[in-house]
Amino acid sequence: IKAAAALGAVGGLGVAAPLMAAGKIKPKANSALIVVDVQNCFVDGGTLPVKGGADVVPVINAMAPAFENIVVTQDWHTEGHASFASTYGGKKPFETTKLSYGSQVLWPDHCVQGTDDAALHSGLKLPTAQLIIRKGFHKSVDSYSAFEEADRKTTTGLAGYLKARGIKTVFVTGLATDFCVAWTAMDARKLGFEVYVIEDATRAIDLNGSLAAAWKQMQAQGVKRIQSADIAV
Numbered sequence: 001i002k003a004a005a006a007l008g009a010v011g012g013l014g015v016a017a018p019l020m021a022a023g024k025i026k027p028k029a030n031s032a033l034i035v036v037d038v039q040n041c042f043v044d045g046g047t048l049p050v051k052g053g054a055d056v057v058p059v060i061n062a063m064a065p066a067f068e069n070i071v072v073t074q075d076w077h078t079e080g081h082a083s084f085a086s087t088y089g090g091k092k093p094f095e096t097t098k099l100s101y102g103s104q105v106l107w108p109d110h111c112v113q114g115t116d117d118a119a120l121h122s123g124l125k126l127p128t129a130q131l132i133i134r135k136g137f138h139k140s141v142d143s144y145s146a147f148e149e150a151d152r153k154t155t156t157g158l159a160g161y162l163k164a165r166g167i168k169t170v171f172v173t174g175l176a177t178d179f180c181v182a183w184t185a186m187d188a189r190k191l192g193f194e195v196y197v198i199e200d201a202t203r204a205i206d207l208n209g210s211l212a213a214a215w216k217q218m219q220a221q222g223v224k225r226i227q228s229a230d231i232a233v
């Protein structure tokens with residue numbers, strides 16, 4: 001406290017400003033921004049709206065110039081998908097069921113391939129985005145993660161793509177924090193990437209405490225939790 005006061009007396013704001021700048025993270029050429037499922041289905045007017053989902057769009061757009069590499073994902077389900085409550089008699093959205101690969105939350109029909117609902121949000125401005133990974137397109141298997149389907153066997157190919165391109169660090173943003181963002185971030189850790197989740201560039205579904213649980217799990221696995229203001233653009 002004494003040292004800070006002394007610095008303040010001598011340098012005032014002129015001292016504080018460069019220190020703050022030095023504390024920011026400058027994404028390198030071997031970093032990639034992953035923009036998860038920022039689609040019409042997950043914002044107001046969509047089939048599975050996430051509260052405040054559209055708010056991530058300007059936050060992501062503002063950071064995009066800091067990244068040489070951007071990957072976008074799209075939830076891309078068949079009609080009658082195994083993750084849809086309507087596929088089963090007597091099941092309601094947000095209930096859980098058991099599928100061959102384990103427990104599955106059942107959702108309203110959402111993000112059906114080729115529909116406007118499944119399109120990327122039209123406000124996204126990501127001119128340097130290089131790859132769109134579509135996931136959840138196998139009718140009997142869901143895929144929250146951008147890396148691996150829910151059977152924990154079928155890869156999307158994203159890890160191979162990133163590794164082949166020398167990417168070491170990923171910054172994960174988008175929807176929803178507690179499902180596709182969290183699963184993507186944790187799989188990225190498992191696959192050996194350095195992983196940041198940019199919290200204010202995400203919004204959550206928060207089903208029965210799933211948001212707090214997701215942060216706990218992510219942090220236990222070494223995912224770093226930061227804010228968009230921590231990125232030097």
Ligand code: VGL
Pocket residue numbers: 036037075107144175176177178179180181
């Ligand atoms: C998602 C539920 C169902 C997500 C996708 O993008 O987080 N959540 N499908």
Ligand code: ZN
Pocket residue numbers: 075077083107110111136
């Ligand atoms: Zn889905």
